[in-house]
Amino acid sequence: MDIAAIEDGFPADRLFGRGYSYTYDDVIFLPHYIDFPADAVDLSTQLSRNIRLSVPCVASPMDTVTEASMAVSMAALGGVGIVHYNNTSAEQATIIRSVKSRRIPFVTDPVIMGPSDRILTADEFGSAPCVLVTESGSAKSKPVGVVWSADWWNRTDRDAPLSSYMVGLAASAPSSYDLEQVAASLGLNGGKCVPTVSEELGEVVDLVTEADVERIRALPKLGVPSFGSDGRFLVGAAMGTREQDKERLEHLVRAGANVVILDSSQGNSIYQIEMIKYVKSTYPDLDVIGGNVVTAYQAQNLIQAGADGLRVGMGSGSICTTQEVCAVGRGQATAVYKVSSIAQHSGVPVIADGGISNSGHIVKALVLGASTVMMGSFLAGSTEAPGVYEYRDGRKVKKYRGMGSLEAMTKGSDARYLGDTLKLKIAQGVVGAVADKGSVLKFIPYTMQAVKQGFQDLGASSLPSAHSLLRNQVLRLEVRTGAAQVEGGVHGLVSYEKKAF
Numbered sequence: 001m002d003i004a005a006i007e008d009g010f011p012a013d014r015l016f017g018r019g020y021s022y023t024y025d026d027v028i029f030l031p032h033y034i035d036f037p038a039d040a041v042d043l044s045t046q047l048s049r050n051i052r053l054s055v056p057c058v059a060s061p062m063d064t065v066t067e068a069s070m071a072v073s074m075a076a077l078g079g080v081g082i083v084h085y086n087n088t089s090a091e092q093a094t095i096i097r098s099v100k101s102r103r104i105p106f107v108t109d110p111v112i113m114g115p116s117d118r119i120l121t122a123d124e125f126g127s128a129p130c131v132l133v134t135e136s137g138s139a140k141s142k143p144v145g146v147v148w149s150a151d152w153w154n155r156t157d158r159d160a161p162l163s164s165y166m167v168g169l170a171a172s173a174p175s176s177y178d179l180e181q182v183a184a185s186l187g188l189n190g191g192k193c194v195p196t197v198s199e200e201l202g203e204v205v206d207l208v209t210e211a212d213v214e215r216i217r218a219l220p221k222l223g224v225p226s227f228g229s230d231g232r233f234l235v236g237a238a239m240g241t242r243e244q245d246k247e248r249l250e251h252l253v254r255a256g257a258n259v260v261i262l263d264s265s266q267g268n269s270i271y272q273i274e275m276i277k278y279v280k281s282t283y284p285d286l287d288v289i290g291g292n293v294v295t296a297y298q299a300q301n302l303i304q305a306g307a308d309g310l311r312v313g314m315g316s317g318s319i320c321t322t323q324e325v326c327a328v329g330r331g332q333a334t335a336v337y338k339v340s341s342i343a344q345h346s347g348v349p350v351i352a353d354g355g356i357s358n359s360g361h362i363v364k365a366l367v368l369g370a371s372t373v374m375m376g377s378f379l380a381g382s383t384e385a386p387g388v389y390e391y392r393d394g395r396k397v398k399k400y401r402g403m404g405s406l407e408a409m410t411k412g413s414d415a416r417y418l419g420d421t422l423k424l425k426i427a428q429g430v431v432g433a434v435a436d437k438g439s440v441l442k443f444i445p446y447t448m449q450a451v452k453q454g455f456q457d458l459g460a461s462s463l464p465s466a467h468s469l470l471r472n473q474v475l476r477l478e479v480r481t482g483a484a485q486v487e488g489g490v491h492g493l494v495s496y497e498k499k500a501f
Ligand SMILES: NC(=O)C1=CN([C@@H]2O[C@H](COP(=O)(O)OP(=O)(O)OC[C@H]3O[C@@H](n4cnc5c(N)ncnc54)[C@H](O)[C@@H]3O)[C@@H](O)[C@H]2O)C=CC1
Pocket: 240, 241, 242, 243, 263, 264, 265, 266, 269, 271, 292, 313, 314, 315, 316, 317, 320, 322, 354, 402, 403, 404, 428, 429
């Protein structure tokens, strides 16, 4: 039947043109027509003009979200991590190099000691099952053995030098090996573990155990990994718009960053426009993503300056207080739709940044025009997020904080705000904690499967297909009243357990 004849719901341009600032929970898509299986949905996408991803997920440049471990796992999944810049440029470059030196989907951070060292307390193992022994006791020398914590516990003379009871290592594997290649090298050392070594950096990178290999093999299939033109894991870096950020940029490029994001709450500034032009004229082959923006006008200015991608969201983040403090921002569904509507004319991909707390939000962001979603809190409680787990009121949590929180600004003041030390600092974010979520290597594939099911309900088999169905007014939306939102959630039960997978 002719779809126009059964007019129902609102096309996006009418819904978002009514003077309301809507966010994801305010709106709901009406289902369309299914003529393909959910597994046929292709979520591959563009991060920026020249960077393709197989999974539309980006880890936010926040110091409680993205360092090497997160960036490696996101790239292995087919997404990307953007390394934060609340550190010195040398520290940020070291993180980028660490990502570039790996090919397995995780970071092991081995405890390394020398042959004459002694282990005096179990704490020295940290959370690792063993200690790696190298000739000089540093990462920059030849691995010679391992000491398993069980062996250490079983000894009567636990303070003996490690050389007297370590298990010798016959071989190591190049850190450019993928997991199956590393797994094959395990046999050379009796099957229990193998160090990986970067020939370029001349140092030990990881210590992979049999248990690591089994853990990864038991995971759902990861996406097609994201690689840069250098053939290494893709990784991005955040930077600012100050004069000293030009020097930072040089460090980042030398370390191998594949894309930079100019990190600001209000990107439509003379500082950012000049920095975009500087980046493009200095490194024409490097994609630069501008933002944040929430209006068509802001977007247009950054596109004209040469931005290869736009980051959208102001005040929508879980830790953000910008709308409260500054009275400026926009509901995230409206912001994503409005900016995407402009950016698509120039072929500039949009990142929907902030406010993602479930797979439904990801579907909404992508269908409303974004090419990727950037997440902070959704990834912050994972094993790959920086920081250690703590217990609060019996719950296992990790710290998560806004980059505009006083605590983050104080930490970064030397590196980021040189010369600003006399100014009054006003927080635009909070410090908090999020619950343990396990590994992103597990929950992102499940989340992507849920997103595919959402796309299937809408009859959209890919992101470009969803965008064109929305633009052509085939996909329809409605605003949900408060009661409809309650109805859309779990309700009326005395108790329940919510387990998605
Ligand atoms: N997405 C969001 O809603 C928000 C995000 N944030 C996050 O907090 C962090 C800090 O954000 P912002 O404070 O917006 O960072 P920012 O670096 O853009 O701005 C800090 C201050 O420096 C000024 N500035 C920047 N470049 C300059 C230059 N070359 N010369 C003189 N002044 C210059 C800006 O105008 C602003 O007053 C970022 O990580 C950002 O992502 C903060 C608030 C909201």
